Amino acid sequence: MFSARISDLIDDRPDDGIFRVSRAIFDDPDIFDLEMRHIFERGWVFLGIADQARGPHDFFTTDIGRVPILVSRDGAGKLNAFVNSCPHRGSRVAQALSGNARLHVCPYHSWTFDSAGRNKNVKLKRAGCYAASFDAQNHDLPALPAFGDYRGFLFGSLDADVPPLETHLGEAAKLLDLVADQSDEGIELVPGAVTFTFHGNWKLQLENCSDAYHFTSTHPSYIRILEQRQTSNTKAAVKSVWESSDYWREDAKGVAGGSFSFPYGHVLNWGIFGVTEALPLYERAVALAERHGVAKRDWMFNMRNLSIFPNLQIAENASSQLRVIQPLAPDKTEMRTWCIAPKGESREARRQRIRQYEDFFNPSGMATPDDTVTYENCQRGFASRVDPWLQGYARGTTAAREGGNRFGELIDLHPAFSVLADAQLGDETLFRSYYREWARRMAGVLAP
Numbered sequence: 001m002f003s004a005r006i007s008d009l010i011d012d013r014p015d016d017g018i019f020r021v022s023r024a025i026f027d028d029p030d031i032f033d034l035e036m037r038h039i040f041e042r043g044w045v046f047l048g049i050a051d052q053a054r055g056p057h058d059f060f061t062t063d064i065g066r067v068p069i070l071v072s073r074d075g076a077g078k079l080n081a082f083v084n085s086c087p088h089r090g091s092r093v094a095q096a097l098s099g100n101a102r103l104h105v106c107p108y109h110s111w112t113f114d115s116a117g118r119n120k121n122v123k124l125k126r127a128g129c130y131a132a133s134f135d136a137q138n139h140d141l142p143a144l145p146a147f148g149d150y151r152g153f154l155f156g157s158l159d160a161d162v163p164p165l166e167t168h169l170g171e172a173a174k175l176l177d178l179v180a181d182q183s184d185e186g187i188e189l190v191p192g193a194v195t196f197t198f199h200g201n202w203k204l205q206l207e208n209c210s211d212a213y214h215f216t217s218t219h220p221s222y223i224r225i226l227e228q229r230q231t232s233n234t235k236a237a238v239k240s241v242w243e244s245s246d247y248w249r250e251d252a253k254g255v256a257g258g259s260f261s262f263p264y265g266h267v268l269n270w271g272i273f274g275v276t277e278a279l280p281l282y283e284r285a286v287a288l289a290e291r292h293g294v295a296k297r298d299w300m301f302n303m304r305n306l307s308i309f310p311n312l313q314i315a316e317n318a319s320s321q322l323r324v325i326q327p328l329a330p331d332k333t334e335m336r337t338w339c340i341a342p343k344g345e346s347r348e349a350r351r352q353r354i355r356q357y358e359d360f361f362n363p364s365g366m367a368t369p370d371d372t373v374t375y376e377n378c379q380r381g382f383a384s385r386v387d388p389w390l391q392g393y394a395r396g397t398t399a400a401r402e403g404g405n406r407f408g409e410l411i412d413l414h415p416a417f418s419v420l421a422d423a424q425l426g427d428e429t430l431f432r433s434y435y436r437e438w439a440r441r442m443a444g445v446l447a448p
Ligand SMILES: [Fe+2]
Pocket: 208, 214, 215, 218, 219, 367, 370, 371
């Protein structure tokens, strides 16, 4: 039996200004197992967006922790989510990442299910010499005990004992609104999912998305290219939004952005970009202000890296990326990524979005490879227990405030904690939200 206590893993002493995290939670196999069972498999997990199963019988597959999941729209247009495992022998039924199927046939013994998960056929049933009790059993695909749709963002839980999805998302739902409201037609994933793995713990990705401190040190080649593009006379192939922002400039003055932390482990770090034509949303700037007000429109133009604990990230910085974090092992993580975009944008805006996306994101972009190499460097360092405590949760301690600030007020956003930052701060207190939720979820399993 695993004997660590939570206080051996998360050292959270607000009165002393101390917050430290042990290396053990990043590489210990027993802890990973507990995370899968108690964080991923017993709480709300992001599944995908409704538009991934747009029409009748459209489906996509994903996972909650180690459990395969099928999300399917039935013939009547209703979205359902099931455990993607045949009640017969347990095989995964749907194999494809996405598609359209009225019927899903298990590849093992051909038990067949319709798009509403109902068992339609047990192969050679009449010849099967089943007892009458067999017919009394439910042979359908088991529906997820909890399944929720917040404005097209789909979440599921393998345990019915979860707070309502609205409670889980809380104020952070308003940050999903900033994505969903960019078009009255809704949002979509640009065709071309990119999936990659790195040899590092899943929480490295969780942290990196919220980590303003690393940008200038981990991505120097990208920053040098930005500088070259600004000084060269040749017209850059890709207009980058960073060029119009002070967010990454170490000599920038004044408030450059900040962070918000929310209950249940959700966080946002953000920066001021301004309403700039460097963003493809610029063509809608006037219409969005008329529809939603200037303040909300301006927030849509801000740099926003949003994490919905434990596995969803929406990064709207150099371009717009939706990421699903899929832990595979203590030291292996799969990233499933898409360019997310408002429906109905012009061809020119979509082109700009995709070019910016390629420029920055994914194994072929200029930022993601820097990050994933860094994760793997961290993972190697986590092997040490000479001093198990990591010191990377301390920046911003005296800047963190309970509640919100004037920037959040603009969109009626009320976080649990907030930080206003200049370009040098690189707040790390927002990570605490992840680990306080981590500790809360582990509280029933590990001694305090
Ligand atoms: Fe990075």
